[in-house]
Amino acid sequence: MDPLLSVRGLTVTFGSFTAVEDVSFDIHAGQTLAVVGESGSGKSVTALSIMRLVELGTRGKIEAGEILFRNSDGEVIDLVRQREDQMREIRGNQISMIFQEPLTSLNPVYSVGDQVAEAVILHQGLDKEAANERVLDMFRLVRIPEPEERMAQFPHEMSGGMRQRVMIAMALSCDPKVLIADEPTTALDVTIQAQILGLMRDLREQTGAAVLIITHDMGVVAEVADDVVVMNRAKVVERGPVTQIFESATEPYTQALLASVPRLGSMTGLDKPAPFELVEYQP
């Protein structure tokens, strides 16, 4: 089957600095691709490039490559060559994104309900009332307790986990075909992390969306991913189905990443927990 989204030879620069170099991967409908790699390896920049947000608000530039997307009409279009007004039709509608920073990604001066409703009104042409109904449904879907009261709240009145759910509700409100989640759980504590991941898996199964999840955490990868792309220093260093990566990673960098995941029972027989080995990798 043809991929839903296919990134080919993507290169992104900030001035003379190359943040992403010749990156390629495919994502299929109903599947989850995990992009892993250490901090600064270009994961977020790759995601923002798919949304075409690197050239908007930052000094980034897509130097080369194409991002082929099969849109809702079944046509394959190159996102890199879309005009800004064409991209606005796609953003938040066919492709949406959950950002790395749940605490600061909501506007402090508008209620969370209004912020989610805005996307629905824009893309689905609903009136205010119908949009609020939709928001309510979404809040229930992402299991925000007391959704009616929550809608009227402002971001500062909510916990980090609730804000992240609002972001997820916003991202899902227009039934996107591709959901990009940039470290959706890093800022949250482990129990909430597990809930949010479970939520994303359910949603993918229900709507058949493709998910691109970015993470540092090999534990999360094992949990949700079908395929894995490993990035290091702006480049893809390894790719493959998740089982293959976990069983027979060939790249030393990937092996080092995997070694950093604690395994149940790995410390039996020791008096006290042994320190983890730090990831050191030189290409």
Next chain:
Amino acid sequence: MKQITARIAWSLGLILAVIVMCFTLIHLAPGDVAIVIAGDSGAGDPEVIAEIREDLGLDQPFVVQLGGYVGDVAQGDLGTSYRFNEPVTDLITTRLWPTFLLVGTAVSFAIVLGVLVGVFTARRPENPISHGVTVFSLTGYSMPVFWTGLMLVIMFASNVRWFPVSGMRDVRLDGNWLEEWIDIAHHLVLPSITLGVIYLAQYSRLSRASMLEVLQSDYVRTARAKGLAERRVVYKHALRNAVIPVVTVAGLQFGQMLSGALLVETVFNWPGLGRLASDSVFQRDAPVLLGILICSASLVVIINILTDLVYRLIDPRIRVGGAS
């Protein structure tokens, strides 16, 4: 609500302190009012002077005078002008609204235009207009009020005669209310530009800086990621956050602006409180001067409370948290 009540109580205390301080200062100032009044009516006779003193209660001990005055003020009585022999409250109320009109127009002009300029220059920093604006706001910030005023008069009132040189109305005009208002607006242009231009310069720099910061924020990126048009991103999501510091500064600067109005009123012969104040200084008209001081102190306090309310309206974080 509780906070607002506390603010009001605190403000009343502040005004009382202002009254006591001003009253004491004026009392300590050299020169005897009775002599001035007597001299003015042509009689320097000590008996007349003593009589005037008694009339005005100036022969009483200071504390009694002060106590009496505070009591009167509490009942809304600011005394009688030595000079005009009219109640001070009447004198002030007739002069208050021209000053209000001037300051209000200048503030609105400075905030609205300043924010628009700030937004424009933040979005298009490389545009030649933005460079021009930067230079202008630097010079605007350092121009003294009376100099700007005189330059504007020379350019637009003497050379091209677009605007009147001074005053608030054309005495020859005899028209309906609409024509009268147009006439006042016409007179208002130069003074309010003179007063507003310094603040315009400040607010445009301030809103540019805060707009630049807000445009880099994560929530603006979220707004863009929803697929909103850039115009809506800027004017709905960014602007409301970006004006918060401007509103704060404008509220704090109100007192400064009121004293700026005094200078502008002198340059343009504007019939406001500033003119009344400078006249009463020269004529040793203590009740009027005191009245004006109390009135402006109260205004500053009221505006500060209003700013707080506006601030709460714009920023929901203040509404609930209650911290500030």
